[in-house]
Amino acid sequence: MGATKTEHFTDQQNQMATLAKALGHPARVAIMEHLLKVNACICGDIVNELPLAQPTVSQHLKELKNAGLIKGNIEGNTICYCIDEKAIQVLKNYFSDLCSVLEQKNNCC
Amino acid sequence: MGATKTEHFTDQQNQMATLAKALGHPARVAIMEHLLKVNACICGDIVNELPLAQPTVSQHLKELKNAGLIKGNIEGNTICYCIDEKAIQVLKNYFSDLCSVLEQKNNCC
DNA sequence: AACATTTATCGTAATATTGCGATATTAAAA
DNA sequence: TTTTAATATCGCAATATTACGATAAATGTT
Numbered sequence: 001m002g003a004t005k006t007e008h009f010t011d012q013q014n015q016m017a018t019l020a021k022a023l024g025h026p027a028r029v030a031i032m033e034h035l036l037k038v039n040a041c042i043c044g045d046i047v048n049e050l051p052l053a054q055p056t057v058s059q060h061l062k063e064l065k066n067a068g069l070i071k072g073n074i075e076g077n078t079i080c081y082c083i084d085e086k087a088i089q090v091l092k093n094y095f096s097d098l099c100s101v102l103e104q105k106n107n108c109c
Numbered sequence: 110m111g112a113t114k115t116e117h118f119t120d121q122q123n124q125m126a127t128l129a130k131a132l133g134h135p136a137r138v139a140i141m142e143h144l145l146k147v148n149a150c151i152c153g154d155i156v157n158e159l160p161l162a163q164p165t166v167s168q169h170l171k172e173l174k175n176a177g178l179i180k181g182n183i184e185g186n187t188i189c190y191c192i193d194e195k196a197i198q199v200l201k202n203y204f205s206d207l208c209s210v211l212e213q214k215n216n217c218c
Numbered sequence: 219a220a221c222a223t224t225t226a227t228c229g230t231a232a233t234a235t236t237g238c239g240a241t242a243t244t245a246a247a248a
Numbered sequence: 249t250t251t252t253a254a255t256a257t258c259g260c261a262a263t264a265t266t267a268c269g270a271t272a273a274a275t276g277t278t
Contacts, residue, residue, distance in 0.1 A: 033122070103194075170225095187225085
């Protein structure tokens, strides 16, 4: 026990959980927001922006990348990370749909 | 080590991470979807819908509740859970905003 | 009152995450 | 080619999550 029972859920549910989980840590939210703020998809000076050590940031970036929320391009010495718009659209659509279904039904509680 | 360094991030970032984290498990995504599908905010027959034992489901419900994603009303013997619309709106707005900022900038990668 | 039903909590084992120092890897710069 | 800079990976300790059996708590039913 201890491991998530992924097999029992739909691909859609697992996919949504993966995206949400990746954003389920304030450092990773901060990274996303930083990538958004800095006009181009500025590189690994993310480390300077965050109160975390370089290996820790690197690990968080990896998780965001694995979840498909960001992309990384090698640019010589440096790596250029940026947000993957598609993933954000998936999230946006999911919650938009949820919201509009909710508005149609009058919730009891 | 091992504990998230919450203090170092903004309230907004922590709040978003909390909501996302709560949805970061397929069982909890499934619970949300079930609550949405069943017209009223049907009670704990969620257990029958999920491939998990009752205590496990109860724990997941607690986490969704702590994050503010659902509300629970005691109805005699039973408890009536339903989605908290406000939390979903927060999520919807967050990703909508993110999306529109992204559309304005042309991403490099 | 005794029993059944529904949900929560406790305790615990298995596993995952978080954070970081040390170290490897890679490519630019000197 | 040696040095420097930017990232990634390894290994480990601390902590958190997941799952569930056993049991408690609360309320309805008989």
